[in-house]
Amino acid sequence: MKKYILTLDEGTTSARAILFDKNGQLVSVAQHEFKQIYPKPGYVEHNPLEILSAQYSAISEAIILAGASAQDIAAVGITNQRETVIVWDKETGEPIYNGIVWQCRRTSQLCEKLKNDGLEKYISDTTGLKIDAYFSATKIKWILDNVEGARKKSKEGKLLFGTVDTWLMWKLSGGKIYATDTTNASRTMLFNIHDMCWDKRLLEILDIPESMLPKVKSSGDNYGNIEIMGQSLPVCGVAGDQQAALFGQKCFSSGDIKNTYGTGCFLLMNTGNRAVKSNNGLLTTIAATLSNEQPQYALEGSVFIGGAVIQWLRDELKFIKTAAESETAAKKVDSSNGVYIVPAFAGLGAPYWDMYARGTILGLTRGSNKYHIIRAALESIAYQTNDLIKAMENDSGLCVSVLKADGGASKNKLLMQFQSDISDCDVYVPENVEATALGAALLSGLTCGFFESKDTIKALSQKHTVYSANIDTSTRTHFLNGWKKAVNATLSFSEE
Numbered sequence: 130m131k132k133y134i135l136t137l138d139e140g141t142t143s144a145r146a147i148l149f150d151k152n153g154q155l156v157s158v159a160q161h162e163f164k165q166i167y168p169k170p171g172y173v174e175h176n177p178l179e180i181l182s183a184q185y186s187a188i189s190e191a192i193i194l195a196g197a198s199a200q201d202i203a204a205v206g207i208t209n210q211r212e213t214v215i216v217w218d219k220e221t222g223e224p225i226y227n228g229i230v231w232q233c234r235r236t237s238q239l240c241e242k243l244k245n246d247g248l249e250k251y252i253s254d255t256t257g258l259k260i261d262a263y264f265s266a267t268k269i270k271w272i273l274d275n276v277e278g279a280r281k282k283s284k285e286g287k288l289l290f291g292t293v294d295t296w297l298m299w300k301l302s303g304g305k306i307y308a309t310d311t312t313n314a315s316r317t318m319l320f321n322i323h324d325m326c327w328d329k330r331l332l333e334i335l336d337i338p339e340s341m342l343p344k345v346k347s348s349g350d351n352y353g354n355i356e357i358m359g360q361s362l363p364v365c366g367v368a369g370d371q372q373a374a375l376f377g378q379k380c381f382s383s384g385d386i387k388n389t390y391g392t393g394c395f396l397l398m399n400t401g402n403r404a405v406k407s408n409n410g411l412l413t414t415i416a417a418t419l420s421n422e423q424p425q426y427a428l429e430g431s432v433f434i435g436g437a438v439i440q441w442l443r444d445e446l447k448f449i450k451t452a453a454e455s456e457t458a459a460k461k462v463d464s465s466n467g468v469y470i471v472p473a474f475a476g477l478g479a480p481y482w483d484m485y486a487r488g489t490i491l492g493l494t495r496g497s498n499k500y501h502i503i504r505a506a507l508e509s510i511a512y513q514t515n516d517l518i519k520a521m522e523n524d525s526g527l528c529v530s531v532l533k534a535d536g537g538a539s540k541n542k543l544l545m546q547f548q549s550d551i552s553d554c555d556v557y558v559p560e561n562v563e564a565t566a567l568g569a570a571l572l573s574g575l576t577c578g579f580f581e582s583k584d585t586i587k588a589l590s591q592k593h594t595v596y597s598a599n600i601d602t603s604t605r606t607h608f609l610n611g612w613k614k615a616v617n618a619t620l621s622f623s624e625e
Contacts, residue, residue: 131203133195134570134579135357137184138563139209139293140370141230141392142440144184146191147563148202149570151579153589155561157197159190166227171234171475174227177215180293181300188357199360204577206366206569208373209293211316214268216279216290216341222304225288226276228296229268232393232433232475236267237484243267248334255331257315257322257404257413259482263431265292266318270335286340292317294367295343301355306364308344308352311424312372315415320345322404322415325424348372349419349572366572368417370565371395375427376417377568378533378559379587386521386529388514389565390538393478394435396517398428398525409520410480417572428524430479430517434472434488436538438506441474448499456541459504467492468505469512469615473623480520481616486623491615510538511548512612518552533557535564542596549596551608560592 133156138145144163148156161183166174192199212231217224229235240260243252252260262268269290273279282288291299292313298306314320314327319337321328327342346352352364368376371389375397378387383401388394397416404413404426416425434441439455442448449455471477473486490502518529532554538544539558549556561567574580598605 131579132201133197134204134206134574135188135191135202135362136206136208136566136569136573137188137297138566138569139180139184139207139297141210141232144180144187145566146184146187147566147570148191148195148197149567153567153571153586153591155563157191157195158563159187159194161187169235173230173233175213175230177217177224177228177296180228181297184297192358199358199362202357202360202362203579204363204365204573205355205357206573207294207297207364208368208370208565208569209297209313211292211313211369211371212263212265213293214265214272214290215293215296216269216272216288217296218282219287219289222300225279226272228293229271231263233268234262234475234484236262236271239267239270240484252318252331255321255323255328256318258318259410259412260318261482262484263433263478264316264318266331266335266337269337273337283338283341286338288341289343290341291343298352298355298364301357302353303356306353306355308346310346310348310350310367311415312348312369312417313367314345316369322413322426347420347422348417349576351576363577364573365576366569366574368569368572371397371429372415372417372427373568373572374535374565375399375568376571377564377566378535380533381583384525384527386531387533387535387564390435390510390534390536390544392435392437394432394510394514396430396514396521398521400426400428400525402426405524407520407524409523410482411517411520411524412479417568419572419575428521430520432510432513432517433475433478435510435513436536437474438470438472438509439538441472442503442506448503452537455503455507456543458500459507459543461500462504465505465508466497466501467494467611468497468501469611470502470505470509471615471619472506472509473619477619480516481620483620483623486619489615489619489622491618492611507541507544508547510544511551514548515552515609518554529554531555531557535559545596549598550600551605553598553605556596557593558596560594
């Protein structure tokens with residue numbers, strides 16, 4: 130009798146492995162961080178081999194911590210940082226360059242050229258995305274254009290591209306699995322989300338051979354087997370982290386909405402089988418679905434710097450020693466005292482889409498101290514999320530009364546209360562905030578029969594903490610007006 134589903138949760142700063150049982154409960158978790166590489170301002174890279182090593186270490190540790198063996202595992206689910214690009218040699222299995230991370234802005238000028246060439250409407254209509262350095266396509270082109278011999282090898286069919294899910298499956302299967310899922314494919318800016326295939330016109334424009342792109346499958350599907358601790362285990366679920374979290378929060382119905390508070394913040398609304406086009410800077414993307422289902426879609430808004438602003442307080446400013454200290458420190462003051470932080474360290478996402486914006490701190494007085502700055506940093510996460518909620522309400526015509534929250538920063542009670550206050554909605558935080566990993570586990574478990582059905586999953590008990598708004602309208606308006614002024618000042622500063 131198989132006892133567990135194993136999720137490989139490969140994030141932006143760490144690789145984790147988590148075991149879930151038949152009740153969808155977390156049994157064990159192991160996490161290994163890997164190095165963030167910054168070769169130039171605006172450049173962000175990862176070592177693909179270090180990612181693989183960290184992930185494998187986490188797998189072994191999680192299984193051992195559970196007192197289990199690989200034979201106890203029914204199947205594997207994979208969820209990953211999206212848009213990050215890895216290109217490797219098909220023959221040697223070695224990366225030809227570091228992974229270019231989703232946060233990296235090196236291809237901003239190339240994106241401007243695509244806009245000047247009049248491709249914005251075609252790319253939006255076809256892929257559901259904005260032209261932005263955030264997505265995979267221009268990163269692939271950069272590697273082919275800048276790594277010696279890469280262009281020639283790509284023409285000869287000797288190079289493979291993958292997002293991190295593809296890279297892990299290829300390596301852990303000994304090169305037998307070369308695939309990705311629709312959610313990851315939909316974030317490359319190369320995938321037609323209506324016809325569910327790689328778009329030949331975009332491949333031609335960017336000079337990317339289709340031979341270096343993986344096969345695309347449903348999120349819940351049988352991908353083949355990988356080797357874990359001497360055991361051959363099937364991979365039955367793959368989804369990009371945000372679509373996995375939408376599934377893990379059981380947002381199966383049109384109108385269901387969730388926000389993941391991770392390194393970035395990502396708000397997704399399930400729109401069912403309708404690909405809703407946004408008029409407010411949101412993206413249309415593919416939601417995680419099973420192989421026997423019709424394609425499902427979602428609206429998505431992205432905050433590039435969410436929890437990462439807390440890491441910045443810790444690592445660069447040295448204001449706190451751990452991320453968890455941010456809540457205690459922020460509570461030392463009653464408010465931010467008029468201080469606003471717009472953490473546009475990697476540009477601003479929806480609804481502004483300014484790839485040249487950079488971070489600002491505004492409203493400082495002689496009485497401002499580090500606790501005001503820490504509190505303003507936390508509040509910036511809620512303000513940016515609120516911008517997305519309002520944009521989504523405008524696009525969908527729906528009023529958001531309940532927001533399901535997950536991710537590491539959702540453990541911060543001060544942040545969750547401020548989110549409820551500023552957005553005037555109830556915020557539900559599940560006891561198990563590992564919605565991303567759970568989503569991959571549920572997809573895998575439904576595919577292999579470990580879980581019977583979506584109805585069975587919905588019936589699984591899960592405790593929530595509910596935060597309800599407790600500030601008045603005038604106070605909320607005052608705070609939001611200050612935030613709007615801060616964003617406008619930031620956008621003005623980025624103008625040439």
